[in-house]
Amino acid sequence: MKKTNIGTRAIWAGEKDSLAFGATQVPVVHSVSFGYDDMDDWYEVAVGNKEGHIYGRNTNPTVQAFEEKIRILEDAEAATSFSTGMAAISNTLGTLLFPGDRIVSIKDTYGGTNKIFTEFLPQQHIEVELCDTGDHEAIEKEVMKGCKVLYLETPTNPTVKITDIERVAKVAKKVGAIVVVDNTFATPVNQNPLALGADLVIHSATKFLGGHADALGGALVGSKELVEKVYHYREINGATLDPMAAYLLLRGMKTLKLRIDRQNENALAIARHLKTIDIVDDVFYPGLEEHKGHDIAKTQMKGFGGMLSFSVKGGMDTVRHLLPKLNYSNRAANLGAVETIVGPARTTSHVECTPEERAAMGIPEGLIRYSAGIEDIEDLKEDLNQAFQSLPESLTVKG
Numbered sequence: 001m002k003k004t005n006i007g008t009r010a011i012w013a014g015e016k017d018s019l020a021f022g023a024t025q026v027p028v029v030h031s032v033s034f035g036y037d038d039m040d041d042w043y044e045v046a047v048g049n050k051e052g053h054i055y056g057r058n059t060n061p062t063v064q065a066f067e068e069k070i071r072i073l074e075d076a077e078a079a080t081s082f083s084t085g086m087a088a089i090s091n092t093l094g095t096l097l098f099p100g101d102r103i104v105s106i107k108d109t110y111g112g113t114n115k116i117f118t119e120f121l122p123q124q125h126i127e128v129e130l131c132d133t134g135d136h137e138a139i140e141k142e143v144m145k146g147c148k149v150l151y152l153e154t155p156t157n158p159t160v161k162i163t164d165i166e167r168v169a170k171v172a173k174k175v176g177a178i179v180v181v182d183n184t185f186a187t188p189v190n191q192n193p194l195a196l197g198a199d200l201v202i203h204s205a206t207k208f209l210g211g212h213a214d215a216l217g218g219a220l221v222g223s224k225e226l227v228e229k230v231y232h233y234r235e236i237n238g239a240t241l242d243p244m245a246a247y248l249l250l251r252g253m254k255t256l257k258l259r260i261d262r263q264n265e266n267a268l269a270i271a272r273h274l275k276t277i278d279i280v281d282d283v284f285y286p287g288l289e290e291h292k293g294h295d296i297a298k299t300q301m302k303g304f305g306g307m308l309s310f311s312v313k314g315g316m317d318t319v320r321h322l323l324p325k326l327n328y329s330n331r332a333a334n335l336g337a338v339e340t341i342v343g344p345a346r347t348t349s350h351v352e353c354t355p356e357e358r359a360a361m362g363i364p365e366g367l368i369r370y371s372a373g374i375e376d377i378e379d380l381k382e383d384l385n386q387a388f389q390s391l392p393e394s395l396t397v398k399g
């Protein structure tokens with residue numbers, strides 16, 4: 001079959017083998033086990049010689065449709081899924097890294113990932129080297145010293161820094177390192193790390209893939225060989241995606257292209273609008289020409305994503321007044337939903353870090369993370385305007 005465009009794939013891909021009874025929509029199969037009358041058939045499926053399902057911790061038809069859809073969206077050989085994005089990350093690292101191994105990554109990874117790097121991996125005698133995000137020379141130098149895994153996230157949370165995947169993946173190949181990229185912020189609509197040289201791509205499906213903030217999930221795509229290893233680790237350790245969550249994520253993914261196109265547009269318009277507001281200090285969005293990673297983002301991304309962040313004069317004092325005034329934003333820890341979501345980075349993505357750790361990562365205490373929803377842009381701008389106008393004079397004058 002001719003390969004279709006991503007919007008069409010988001011709707012149709014991966015579902016056929018999980019349909020039943022002539023249903024046009026993938027059914028939610030809640031059964032934890034799958035029965036067999038033929039003992040030989042059962043055995044053949046159990047040992048993997050024949051397609052089929054045995055037990056819900058391993059595989060499930062609804063979950064399989066989710067895995068197939070993300071596999072096809074990322075144009076990968078294989079995919080597997082997890083109960084959360086963090087489970088995707090911890091199970092992948094747990095599969096690949098052993099005591100004495102070395103991993104190179106960046107300082108600006110997602111807060112939970114950063115905790116794995118700074119707390120859990122060192123406990124297992126795994127050496128972790130975290131480079132300044134965006135410092136390609138430093139990353140290359142550390143990779144060339146030898147490492148088992150190069151772990152990237154681009155754009156990063158919350159200051160949306162960009163790493164040139166193709167450039168550092170080339171260096172990783174020289175030392176035989178496995179390149180893992182967290183593609184949560186970009187989604188397969190905006191960026192395909194496998195095409196840029198990555199070996200494995202991770203998603204927190206909880207965010208843009210699902211898009212409706214009503215289901216947790218994670219995904220991993222890449223070569224059959226690597227994905228099967230991680231699948232085996234996951235099936236035994238048990239961080240399985242729930243069938244109901246898989247269904248909700250599947251339904252959300254049907255509108256992925258529509259949503260991401262709109263979120264790309266809205267985020268860029270909001271970033272440009274914030275630049276015109278006096279009390280706004282700094283705006284971070286890779287779609288702005290002055291953003292440090294703009295040129296790289298322009299070549300490796302098809303769109304700049306729905307995430308931006310900005311800092312305001314007066315720090316947390318201003319944030320405390322400003323955010324509660326917004327009528328069309330949830331003040332919450334998640335991102336990537338159809339509704340606009342705002343929150344201070346110190347309370348959301350980087351709550352696990354100390355103020356010193358945040359400062360070291362270049363995250364001001366008053367940094368606001370803004371996840372653009374799919375609302376009408378005029379309303380979002382208007383909402384920000386009225387919130388800024390409502391600030392007490394003491395704050396605006398101080399600015």
Ligand SMILES: *Cc1c(COP(=O)(O)O)cnc(C)c1O
Binds near residue numbers: 084185
């Ligand atoms: C949210 C997030 C995760 C973790 O995903 P959960 O589904 O919350 O476990 C990992 N990476 C990034 C970039 C995220 O935004």
